[in-house]
Structure formats: structure tokens, C-alpha cells
Amino acid sequence: MWRYQAPLKDMQFVLKEWLQADSFWQQHSQYQQLDAETADQxxxxxxxxxSEVLEPLNGSGDLEGCRLEQGEVKTPAGFPQAWQAFVDAGWPAMACSEDWGGQQLPQVLQAAVTEMIYACNHAFGMYSGIAHGAYECISRFASAELQDRYLPKLVSGEWLPTMCLTEPQAGSDLGQLRCKAESDGKAHRLTGSKIFISGGDQDLTDNIIHLVLARLPDAPVGTRGISLFLVPKWLDHPGGQRNAVYCDSLEKKMGIRGSATCSLSFQGATGWLIGEPHAGLQAMFSMMNAARLSVAQQGLGHVEASRQRAAAYALERTQMRAPPPPGELLRDPAPLHWHPAMRRRLLELRAFSEGMRVIGYWTAQLLDQQDEALAGLLTPVVKAFFTDRSFRLASSALQVFGGYGYTHEYGIEQTLRDSRIAMIYEGTNEIQANDLLLRKVLADQGQQLQRLLALVDAEIQQATSHSELDAYWRHLQQLTQALQQLVEPLQKTPDAERPLRAADDFLQLMGLYLLGYGWLRSARLALQAKGSAGPVFYQHKLATADFYFRYLLPEADYRIRMVEASCYPLAHLSWIE
Structure with missing residues (x-):
């Protein structure tokens, strides 16, 4: 049976060598108590x-799912005990301020832990997935009274939050939101329905803090008329008054079945305004941006889990004759990983998992460095690109197993099902693509994009002294020039729809380009080999980098052609019967 092995050596390479995170920590008083040895521990x-607590519950939780009993949700067997162990170990408090009982650790370290959680048990991770975003939202926008009352419990993990946006008629279009809030002189009373609420009810914690978007009576139409409210399940817990928010039903889903996805009804539920009236989206987006980075780590976690499962199976399974690697004697049947078609799939999984780890952790470190502008540029890319590739790569990994992959026993079919939702929630990947191109690139005349290109160019200049990297940096340099040439016609086009037609391919191009940057720097560091990982580790880094540039990065040329093709309008389909 496969058992998850945390990719600690690669995580340490990214943190210590690629990001030089420990040097950054020592230079900033907020993190000076943290060193590389403590981070390793x-x-x-x-x-x-x-590996020992969450992964064993993954398959059983999927088969059992959640159930609704007399209006209360019951999570799968073992989940409440695992959550209590998670809280007792202090994991929810990692990146929260010491002012509220947190450990004040950097977000890049939390990103690494989040990757492992989702690799082992996506459904379990959903309960805490938005906790840090809720903490950020309440700490930035809520009144001091609300902060004092709720933040310590949220930071400790004793209570869990939800994010209540979606309604039956208002999915991505929040302007159609109908949930109402009316003042009673002391608080507000919320009335309406929300759907697809992850953890909307559960038995892990004895209170749940709902963050709910609703409209005040004088609200203008559209998204400018939305306010944000804090609505607890229990008003004065423990032993207090039950608030008027109820779970009406549980969704029967394709995946993450151990996560309770609820329909909630608010029947005059008591809540308190967070931030200013009609400015709820500003507060909520601080939560959603954190959630999108968490979803990116879901994608990375699924790719890593797919890689490990497929590699372990390919090492033990023998099928037919295949050319032996150098130094090996011919075997018939041969290990599955000797077959070139399977080897290519395994290398693809490795190249994407390690490349995504670099860029995902870098995005988190940009937040530690308070570079919100560059992190804002990368966030839609990592959310959409990572989750898109995770579904594709889980499918590719399933192919390694043949027919066995289609059965529940081997776990990869669950990974495939679980990974699919990440392309949809927290803003669909199409919305992320529009956000990247229209808001993050064209709206600021490409200023942040130029910053990114300059960083890549600086890495290219360092790589030029290594003749082994000539083909790599030249391809990346060509892509830099192509990106600059693509943006200008998109800025100047009189066709308002053209950027929308180009957005998805532009985002895919950016994802491939970023991983190229990650692999170029990784290859240069491997050639210098100043770390302590050992020569075999760096040899594997160079081999995987070579595979990425020769086999995977050429997809960028196709994406360039597709962005260029966006100058041709799409046919209207109203004539299709």
C-alpha cells in the first residue's frame, strides 16, 4: 500500500536555496525567532x-461521506478526532499574529504545510482552508469588540469559519445577491439562502463563524451594494442561544465527499457588520485572495500525491519487455517505469510538481515580504494554472495504473475526482484568466508584468555563464520578448472582446513561463551545488529541468499562437439548434 512521503528534501531546497528564506527571516524582526533548523522540524x-493521521482517513472519508441528522452534520469517522489532534498540535495558529494567540510564522512555511494537508486529505483540509483568510478579514476590517470575541477562538482552531457568498441565482455574479440584512438597533438580522458552503455545518468544532455577504435596505444595486456580516452558529457559546442559521441539505458531490458542502438558510439570524456598509466585497476579497493561494496549494498537493502514487506503482509493476536503462540487464517483463511512455508521464509529474512548488512558495514569500502588487499578479496564475494542471496530471497518473487506476483501491481515481472542484471554486479559472489579463496586466499598463520580466531577465543574466544552460535561458528570453509583444496589441485593440478571448491562453502561457523561470534558477543552483542535499539530488534536478525545457515548455509556443489568434472574433452560436 502507498503511504505519503513528505517531499522534505525538495521543500528544503526551495526554502533554503531557491528562496533563501532563512536569510530573509533573520533580517526581519517579525521572523527572527525562526531559523532553518526550526523550519525543518x-x-x-x-x-x-x-501521513500518519490524515492520509489514512482519506479513502474511508470518501466512501463514508458526510450525513445530515436532525439538522446537524456528522463528518466521516475519525475526522473529529483528527481535528482535535490538529488543534492540539497548534497547526491552525501558524501564520497568525501573537496578539491573538498565533505563532507568527511566515506564510511561506504555512504554504508548505498546506500542500501536505491537501496531498493527503483534501476533504479534511477544506474545513481549515479559509481559516487564515477569515483571520485576515476580521483582523483588518472588524471592530475591536468582534476581534476580541472571535479571533482567539479562530486562531486556536477551537472554532472554524465559513465564507457565505454563493446563492442559487448568484454564483460568480455577486451583483445578483439577494440575502438581506436589517438593523434591529443593536445588530442586524439576516434573511436568505446560501449554497455550496464548505463546512457550513460540521461536528469538528462547537461553534461556527459564518462570514456572510448580504444587502442592507438602502443598498445600491450591483456589487457596490453588498455588505459583510459575521454570523455565529451559537450567539453565546457554550450553553447559549442557538442562532437562526440552519443547514437545509448536503450536496452529493463528485469528490471531496468528506467535506460538508451545505445549503444554509438564514431566518432572521443575528449578525454584526464587518467594515463599512456597502463595502463588503473589499473585506471579502482579502479573504478570497488568501483562499485562492490555498486552492493553488490544493493543485500542488494533488500533483505531488499523483506523482508519488504513480511512481510507487511503476516501480513495483512489471509488464512486457522494454529497453533497459544503462547498467541494467534486460528483464522480461520489465518494470513499468522502463517503458518510455510511462517514463515520460512520470517525468511530467515530477517536472510540474517541483516547478509548481517553487512558484507557489515564492508567491507566499512575496506576501511575507509585503509585496502585495507582485503577489497579486501571480495569484490568479497559480490558482488557475496549478488547478488546471492538477486535474490533467491526475488523469495522466491514472493512466500509469491501467485498469487498476479506475478502481477505488489504488486511490488515484479519488485524487482525480477531488482535484476537479479546485478549477471551479474561489473564482473559476476563466475568471482568474480575465482577472490576470484585464485587471493585473492591462489595467496598470503592464507595470507589474514588467517587474516580473525584469526578475526573469536577471536570472537569465546569471545563467549565461553556464554553457549547460544556454538552450534554457535562450528559450526563456524568447518568451520574455513574446510576452512584451503580445501585450501591446491587446492594450490598443478597439475590439473590447479580444482580451477576453485571449485571457485563458495568456494565463496558461504565464504559468509555463513562470515554471520556466523556476526551473532555470533551480538548474543554475543545481550546477553550483552548494547545498547539502547530495549529488544525486542535484543530478535529478538537472535531468528534470532538461525535461521541462525540452518536452513541456514548448507548449508556450502554441499558447503564443492562440493569443495571436484571438484577433479573429468567435462566431456567435445563436443559430445552433
């Missing part, structure tokens, strides 16, 4: 917890 313990 945190990651090692997190990997053990995820």
Missing part, C-alpha cells in the same frame, strides 16, 4: 501528521 512534524 516544523515541516518534518507536519509531514508525519499528514
Amino acid at each position: 516544523i515541516l518534518e512534524e507536519a509531514g508525519r501528521f499528514c
